[in-house]
Amino acid sequence: MDLNPRKLRILRAIVDEYILSGAPVGSKVLSQNPSFKLSSATIRNEMADLEDLGYLEQPHTSAGRVPSDKAYRLYVNNMMQRSNLTEDEVKVMSAYCQNKVKGLDAVMRETASVLSNITHYTALVMMPESGTNRLRHLQLVPLAEGYALVVVVTDAGVARDSVIHVPADMGADELDRISRSISQRYYNCRMVEVGERMTREMAMELQDRGTFLTDLVDTMESAPGANAHRIALSGANNMLDYPAYSDIDRARQLLAAVEKKDSMYRLLKNAGPFEICVKIGSELGQDIFSDCSLVTATYRIGSMPVGTMGVIGPTRMPYGKVVSVLDYMSKSLGSILTNLLEED
Amino acid sequence: MDLNPRKLRILRAIVDEYILSGAPVGSKVLSQNPSFKLSSATIRNEMADLEDLGYLEQPHTSAGRVPSDKAYRLYVNNMMQRSNLTEDEVKVMSAYCQNKVKGLDAVMRETASVLSNITHYTALVMMPESGTNRLRHLQLVPLAEGYALVVVVTDAGVARDSVIHVPADMGADELDRISRSISQRYYNCRMVEVGERMTREMAMELQDRGTFLTDLVDTMESAPGANAHRIALSGANNMLDYPAYSDIDRARQLLAAVEKKDSMYRLLKNAGPFEICVKIGSELGQDIFSDCSLVTATYRIGSMPVGTMGVIGPTRMPYGKVVSVLDYMSKSLGSILTNLLEED
DNA sequence: ATTAGCACTCAAAGGAATGGAGTGCTAAAG
DNA sequence: CTTTAGCACTCCATTCCTTTGAGTGCTAAT
Numbered sequence: 001m002d003l004n005p006r007k008l009r010i011l012r013a014i015v016d017e018y019i020l021s022g023a024p025v026g027s028k029v030l031s032q033n034p035s036f037k038l039s040s041a042t043i044r045n046e047m048a049d050l051e052d053l054g055y056l057e058q059p060h061t062s063a064g065r066v067p068s069d070k071a072y073r074l075y076v077n078n079m080m081q082r083s084n085l086t087e088d089e090v091k092v093m094s095a096y097c098q099n100k101v102k103g104l105d106a107v108m109r110e111t112a113s114v115l116s117n118i119t120h121y122t123a124l125v126m127m128p129e130s131g132t133n134r135l136r137h138l139q140l141v142p143l144a145e146g147y148a149l150v151v152v153v154t155d156a157g158v159a160r161d162s163v164i165h166v167p168a169d170m171g172a173d174e175l176d177r178i179s180r181s182i183s184q185r186y187y188n189c190r191m192v193e194v195g196e197r198m199t200r201e202m203a204m205e206l207q208d209r210g211t212f213l214t215d216l217v218d219t220m221e222s223a224p225g226a227n228a229h230r231i232a233l234s235g236a237n238n239m240l241d242y243p244a245y246s247d248i249d250r251a252r253q254l255l256a257a258v259e260k261k262d263s264m265y266r267l268l269k270n271a272g273p274f275e276i277c278v279k280i281g282s283e284l285g286q287d288i289f290s291d292c293s294l295v296t297a298t299y300r301i302g303s304m305p306v307g308t309m310g311v312i313g314p315t316r317m318p319y320g321k322v323v324s325v326l327d328y329m330s331k332s333l334g335s336i337l338t339n340l341l342e343e344d
Numbered sequence: 345m346d347l348n349p350r351k352l353r354i355l356r357a358i359v360d361e362y363i364l365s366g367a368p369v370g371s372k373v374l375s376q377n378p379s380f381k382l383s384s385a386t387i388r389n390e391m392a393d394l395e396d397l398g399y400l401e402q403p404h405t406s407a408g409r410v411p412s413d414k415a416y417r418l419y420v421n422n423m424m425q426r427s428n429l430t431e432d433e434v435k436v437m438s439a440y441c442q443n444k445v446k447g448l449d450a451v452m453r454e455t456a457s458v459l460s461n462i463t464h465y466t467a468l469v470m471m472p473e474s475g476t477n478r479l480r481h482l483q484l485v486p487l488a489e490g491y492a493l494v495v496v497v498t499d500a501g502v503a504r505d506s507v508i509h510v511p512a513d514m515g516a517d518e519l520d521r522i523s524r525s526i527s528q529r530y531y532n533c534r535m536v537e538v539g540e541r542m543t544r545e546m547a548m549e550l551q552d553r554g555t556f557l558t559d560l561v562d563t564m565e566s567a568p569g570a571n572a573h574r575i576a577l578s579g580a581n582n583m584l585d586y587p588a589y590s591d592i593d594r595a596r597q598l599l600a601a602v603e604k605k606d607s608m609y610r611l612l613k614n615a616g617p618f619e620i621c622v623k624i625g626s627e628l629g630q631d632i633f634s635d636c637s638l639v640t641a642t643y644r645i646g647s648m649p650v651g652t653m654g655v656i657g658p659t660r661m662p663y664g665k666v667v668s669v670l671d672y673m674s675k676s677l678g679s680i681l682t683n684l685l686e687e688d
Numbered sequence: 689a690t691t692a693g694c695a696c697t698c699a700a701a702g703g704a705a706t707g708g709a710g711t712g713c714t715a716a717a718g
Numbered sequence: 719c720t721t722t723a724g725c726a727c728t729c730c731a732t733t734c735c736t737t738t739g740a741g742t743g744c745t746a747a748t
């Protein structure tokens with residue numbers, strides 16, 4: 001008893017049907033599908049086998065069968081085909097950020113919003129990672145005595161504010177001088193190098209300034225990192241649509257989990273820098289998401305992968321469709337960012 | 345038949361009891377309260393009067409009474425007393441941002457998080473408004489040819505990025521020169537003035553630069569505004585706790601409404617710059633929130649009101665408690681921001 | 689190997705019965 | 719005139735039972 005072609009065909013039909021209907025699939029509906037020339041009894045036998053092999057599950061004795069995570073995995077790897085996007089969908093996706101030039105934050109939020117609207121699931125979009133980005137400009141802005149605001153701008157357009165302590169006698173002039181000097185000296189260097197080189201090359205110059213230099217380097221390295229930890233989230237309410245969560249308590253926990261952006265960030269990050277990645281149920285490694293799947297796509301600035309976006313929904317989502325949408329959107333976001341930010 | 349003191353006492357007891365229990369209040373439980381020396385029959389008569397006057401409602405004939413919005417309004421205006429915060433609560437609130445110096449975004453997010461954790465409702469925190477803030481620094485950072493990133497820093501520490509078109513032949517040097525010139529010339533001017541003055545004073549200088557000047561002014565005026573439109577949201581999942589929303593469909597709509605940050609912003613804004621403001625049910629003017637209340641507080645930098653924070657929950661929330669928490673938190677956030685940003 | 693047929697299982701849906709909290713009204717007591 | 723005890727009534731919530739029907743596994747015939 002192994003996975004002969006007929007079993008595969010039946011399994012596939014079950015997954016397709018279940019994704020469509022959401023109800024456990026019985027032998028009868030399958031036998032009525034004209035592409036099978038088999039009686040329901042035969043199909044029943046095959047289904048029993050598939051259950052023994054771990055591909056199907058039965059909610060209770062007299063119900064139909066439901067695909068297991070293992071079945072979805074097989075389906076996604078070998079059977080799924082990307083679905084064509086409808087005209088409407090393409091229209092929405094290509095129009096979404098065409099006209100106006102906006103800040104990075106707004107672009108991320110809108111991307112998430114479009115994703116969740118089209119898929120009707122929950123969308124997550126990571127801010128561009130910047131460790132590999134290049135420095136464009138640094139500005140230290142004096143605040144109250146002893147404090148300054150650090151503004152770092154990179155070629156990914158990221159400009160985030162964070163505050164550091166500075167020596168009390170360091171005035172606006174000196175801060176400005178330092179800003180200009182760093183901006184010029186390390187223009188176009190990768191952020192990861194900038195920290196190193198500053199520590200090495202500016203130690204002398206700032207040796208009587210206490211921890212100022214190390215504070216600044218820490219901030220420059222971590223601030224854009226903290227930024228990258230930020231994600232745009234949209235459509236969390238769609239979680240409540242999953243019929244499986246008519247149970248309100250599950251729904252709450254799920255929502256609470258999604259609201260924790262840290263853990264969502266880790267989820268996206270774990271999905272790795274693959275073009276497209278599908279994580280199914282238990283593969284997500286969190287009990288709460290045991291009947292959810294996450295589909296992620298990496299977007300690029302130029303040819304460099306800088307971030308990940310994803311859609312989280314029930315395991316019975318239409319993978320083909322979602323993959324197509326993410327593929328399109330990741331390329332779309334990539335080109336928006338590239339047009340905006342890439343030079344030369 | 346009017347609101348004699350006895351009716352008021354009864355009404356108050358009903359509101360207190362209903363807020364506590366969440367179940368319609370009957371005449372019997374009230375009569376058992378030793379502070380009333382009345383039989384249930386008498387109380388029933390009074391309750392019937394209160395219903396005629398519009399202060400009480402009956403879910404169905406054989407249920408107890410539930411306070412109407414009108415009753416809550418009376419309660420909040422005349423009867424409510426702020427409750428003392430527990431030691432634990434004070435500890436959490438005073439510790440939440442004490443140690444580390446962080447960026448504005450992080451402070452806002454944490455504020456929202458603490459608010460929602462303590463109240464168990466949904467918390468909204470507006471970013472500081474900046475129209476009245478003063479310019480600290482402007483930097484135009486060249487991106488791709490024809491584009492530049494505008495970074496505006498004000499005394500509220502806001503540094504937001506947005507992108508504008510620039511004339512193709514305007515190089516890094518010129519952008520830097522313009523940045524420096526504006527930063528110096530309008531240092532410490534209120535943002536609302538900066539726009540006007542730039543339009544007037546720089547028109548000559550930049551007259552052959554097409555729409556560059558007006559674009560820049562627009563961006564400078566609107567970018568920090570767009571920032572102010574941003575709000576931090578936390579604890580949306582708490583919505584699902586309201587027993588009234590065991591109905592999943594209502595819950596979905598509510599969540600969807602809360603996710604629309606624009607409309608939430610308007611809600612906060614409408615609550616006005618009052619120290620503390622309570623909007624009850626229908627007063628919010630949105631059907632979907634007809635059984636929610638919003639309590640808001642204004643926070644200040646120095647003595648200037650710059651933003652609003654709020655908690656949205658069921659109309660039967662413990663107003664006294666929530667008001668106390670908001671009062672405390674708004675002052676706390678105010679002093680954090682003030683310490684960080686106020687000069688002189 | 690396939691299929692028709694049959695007995696069996698079990699969740700979901702639909703009543704009917706029960707219980708109980710709360711009301712309004714009336715008539716008596718204060 | 720106000721208050722209260724008493725009673726009939728209403729209506730929701732819960733429980734329990736029945737029915738229904740989809741789906742199964744197994745067996746015997748094809």
